[in-house]
Amino acid sequence: MSTVTLSPSAREVATADTSHQSSPAVIRSAQDVSRLVNAGAKPGSHARIVIAIALGGVFLDAYDLTSLAYGIKDIARQFALSPVQVGFVASAITFGAILGAAVGGYLTDRIGRYRVFMADMLFFVVAAIAAGLAPNAWVLGGARFLMGFGVGLDLPVAMAFLAEFSRVSGKGNKAAAVAAWCPAWYAATSVCYLLILSLYALLPPAHLGWLWRLTLAFGAVPALVIIAVRSRYISESPVWAANQGDLEGAARILKRTYGIDTVVERDATPVRAPRAATWRNYAVLFNATYRRRTVLAAVIGAASSFGYNAVIFGLPVIIASFLQQGPLTTIVASLALNLLFAFVGGLIGVRTAHSIGAWKMTLFGVALQFVALIGLASIGKPAAPVYVGLAILLLGAYLFGQGFGPGSHSMTYASLSYPTSLRGIGVGLNQTLVRAASTVSLFLFPVLAAALGTKVFWVIALAPLTSLLTLLAIRWEPSGYDVDSEDYADVVAQKAA
Template identity: 60%
Template sequence: MAIRSAADVSDLVNSGTARGRHAKMIVVIALGGIFLDAYDLSSLAYGLPDITRQFGLSSAMAGTVTASISVGSLLGALLGGWLVDRIGRYRVFMANMVFFVVTALVCAVAQDVWTLIAARFVMGIGVGMDIPVAIAFLAEFSRLRGKGSKGSRTAAWSPAWYTATSGCYLVIMFLYFVLPQAHLGWLWRFTVGFGAVPALIVMLLRRRYMNESPTWAAEQGDLESAARILRESYGVDARVADDVPARAPRPPRPGLAAYARLFTGPYRARTVQSVAVGLAETFGYNAVAFGLPIIIATLMTQGPLTTIASSFTLNLVFALTGGLLGIRWASTRGAWPMMTLGFAIQFVAITVLAVIGQPSGTAVVTAGILMLGTFMFAQGFGPGAHIMSYASLGFPTSMRGVSIGFNQAVLRLGSTLTLFFFPILSTGLGTHVYWVILGAPVLGLVALLVKRWEPVGFDADAEERALARG
């Protein structure tokens, strides 16, 4: 297949003509990065009470421990989003694994709270850098429509996330039974340190299978590299046409001012909407999903084993199932209907929890846990699955990194505030904190109903070329 321009490369990938096991493996490895992000973010969820006791922390300091990784990921997202568009997806993808391996081990052996906070902060930088490049790979190694489309593979980040959180609680449950009773206070150290193991596995796989995004390489004027990637990753005999130079003049590398482009032309409204629905999703998710151990153990007054088992079940059965349905429905139903339905169900679930308040009796406790499961299920197929579609698919290859990076930076700011204040709010307000959480689905519904914008199946690269011509 002769290629003459970046448009030819984009069309070849979007049409689904280019297929191959190598490309599918790249998608799997990208999801492995998402897995690590989720594991590292959730690995302290259950151990926070033990950390608070061991280091003698106040509620504010406990909030600082949980929020430190989000502060780091905020900076990492801004830096990573810019670097992804400036130096390429592959280089950033290969570089940030060191953050996961080293910082997981440092957290596990931390002897004071400031070492733990610093290590979690640096770990957050790696998390923040990883998400823009992972989502860019999911979008740019997938066809535009149909099975294995950009929409469904971007939505796949959600079940990967919930698989990681479920795996985290599975590790916690295993250690709970293995460790002697006197050493259960070390459980959080083993859980955090174990995160280095999957990070090493992903690092080895990346060295073996990863390749640059062919559309990004073509956008840089390097058609020869784009053709080589198509041959290696897709098994397509792509060659640069004889009458076309293999390496055209490279466009100017984007500076940090590239973020300003998000607020120009057709991208402005998409940026605002993606940030709004993202803030709603991250506030609700971090308050409920990250706060599950606090909600179940404190607000529902359950024991440690019930807390671990319930948190594991809610993530595996409800959230993961919803995420898998999100992949299935992405190409057929789109992101907007699923997001809207998801937020609506979450609104009902949180309202019921707020009305129940402090549960008394097995039936009421069971009803409360089912409402938490309903929230997680809706999260899986709705806002959890599709916030990345809104952050990435409405933007062309040339600015996809900064669009995801900016979106993630704002979301991490919201996540930081949620993780910092939720322990304080849950302590001060008790079950009345549900009325605060209710603001998340309300914000999401308002943002979606103001503008019905469907990113799934939209060709942003074609739109960019049309704007350049017109």
């Protein structure tokens, strides 16, 4: 049987059409595996299914973070909580996510993507059921903390799957795959509000106090579905496996998931990536190569999380209290805003990732958010219906800018600023900072909203302004860039030395 030796040019192989490959490719190193992945999977392969399952994990993250939003007022009333206690219950999930992200990022690089993903789904099942049955605020807070730990574990591994099972350039590239986390997130948020709306219509008025419990417990259902299907389609990242020196394992994954036939050169000496997984890799994120990328990703992620969590978690409060609307209008408006603005914006972020790029779309998005928040702060509590409508449109504009801008591309920067050897750690650090910002936001919003009323929008507006200024100072475009080539360039340099 004849064989085809891979070209040494990453760009040439990345643009090669592997769908017409008629003979197996020879694998001599992890770089060869990376080039095959970057070129894209064969039609009909399982790569897209792996991406879909990874997005299912993101769906769970978003659902669990959102599911408490509408019921927080009922919880406060049922458990007689003060605004500070409400802040603690609301932010418990992000406290867990901080710890989970720090640990999950390291474990994703250390023991692999597959094992971490297998484990974190169990957190969602146990925590969702415990939260739905919570007899008091302490148990509820503990269950939400456990749920947050699962969220923190999941996001680094989900982003690794999205980045490492997609091509480097063209339509559907790595940036588009990672950006798809955003519409998946908003789809989950919309499903959450749709479920709340359905339960609100079905439950007798005397039993509406159960609404928040049923909403939280439902989070176990999609987690169980993912657990049921994951073993059939999910496998380890071929690039991660190759970086560990397991070229045979990487070849099997390429065949199973990518539909690509490969032959491992028997006398090839497996060469690992230049970095083993270690806690010291956190320091590498701030070396001369990655420092500016790390700062940019951290600012976009943290600022986006602070503003978004205040708005999306506070949306029922904003509509019900600031805009003085009833429960049904609050639920319907929250659902409509997510579907019509946030979800659509997220789809646009995915579609434009390969053509316009992450930097421009993020810049446009945070600029729109800043304008929208200044408008909301200026309107205050609207008295006339026309101002109520304008305020809702401004909320929609904020969510639309979030969708195609920092919502889509905060993860693009966090995931694609680093090669495979650093990706788990990079996303883990980013998510630790992001969840810290979420914790501050979720804790402060009930307190600031009670003290400042609509003036709280002036405070929230500082978040997109910070992102805007940082983007103008650091112009880094990750879309279409083969960041793994940096790892293999180090390997070549080490061999030459």
